[in-house]
Amino acid sequence: MNTFFRLACVALVSISTHNVFAAEGKLIGTAGLVQVEGSGGGGIVPWATLAGYDSREQISATSSATQVDVDDYRLTMLSASVSVYDRLELSVAHQRFDLKSLGGDIKQNIFGAKYRLYGDVVFSDWPQISVGMQHKQLEDKAIANALGAKSASSGNDFYIAATKVHLGAIGGFNAIWNVTARATKANEMGLLGFGGINNDDYEIMLEASAGILLSRHLAVGMEYRQKPDNLGLQEDDWVDYFVTYIPSKNFSLTLAWAELGTIAGAQSQSGLYLSLNGQLW
Numbered sequence: 001m002n003t004f005f006r007l008a009c010v011a012l013v014s015i016s017t018h019n020v021f022a023a024e025g026k027l028i029g030t031a032g033l034v035q036v037e038g039s040g041g042g043g044i045v046p047w048a049t050l051a052g053y054d055s056r057e058q059i060s061a062t063s064s065a066t067q068v069d070v071d072d073y074r075l076t077m078l079s080a081s082v083s084v085y086d087r088l089e090l091s092v093a094h095q096r097f098d099l100k101s102l103g104g105d106i107k108q109n110i111f112g113a114k115y116r117l118y119g120d121v122v123f124s125d126w127p128q129i130s131v132g133m134q135h136k137q138l139e140d141k142a143i144a145n146a147l148g149a150k151s152a153s154s155g156n157d158f159y160i161a162a163t164k165v166h167l168g169a170i171g172g173f174n175a176i177w178n179v180t181a182r183a184t185k186a187n188e189m190g191l192l193g194f195g196g197i198n199n200d201d202y203e204i205m206l207e208a209s210a211g212i213l214l215s216r217h218l219a220v221g222m223e224y225r226q227k228p229d230n231l232g233l234q235e236d237d238w239v240d241y242f243v244t245y246i247p248s249k250n251f252s253l254t255l256a257w258a259e260l261g262t263i264a265g266a267q268s269q270s271g272l273y274l275s276l277n278g279q280l281w
Helices: 003-018 142-146
Strands: 059-070 073-084 088-099 105-118 128-138 154-170 173-184 203-215 218-225 238-248 251-263 266-279
Touching: 059 251, 154 203
Parallel strands: none
Antiparallel strands: 059 073, 059 266, 073 088, 088 105, 105 128, 128 154, 154 173, 173 203, 203 218, 218 238, 238 251, 251 266
């Protein structure tokens, strides 16, 4: 991790030390998780929910560690975020993408912001709606340049998300769904640069999640993420099937099976996804 990333993590966490503890702000499980780019949401999809349990008079801080280990690659993500008055989320994440077969790795830093426009994921009649952006900076540019990316330095994703929890909707169990529309040029989340020989314009990609809360502490579900194909390398859409255990508002653990398809010419990439989320304040 570079010095700037470390300082950003410290700054995000230190903001919350001057505010009240936020664990009482929302129902357990309704803060969601932290996805692989550091934003609050599912595993691979940002949701309209903010990362913390803060109410509209509180600030909360969250940290997360995630690893996705597929056949030829391994993605490790560390992140920190703050949620301010249940209105604004700020996040910073560091990704390391290990090339298990070829050797070496690719590193990327992601700085995110999300703003809740409308609603509450549980109590409003309509879904909670948020808009967000992710600014991505590649530390390692050689592979992106070699594959023909138009930009191997940085890029921005913009998204709008809608999320709703339905209490007692399926056999008495609570159900949750999310739909996200993302404008992006990123190749494999930006790890292979932005834009390419096939396309260098923003495209709208659809993403979705659905789950059932079997109890206050256990949820199961699946996610889907559409991907662009700017480099002509058959960048496949992503799917995962997850189980999340939430023993308290302070901690959650997610185990998933991820099917990521073809990545940089390597086909049928699938494997385990493991994520640990902690509410710091």
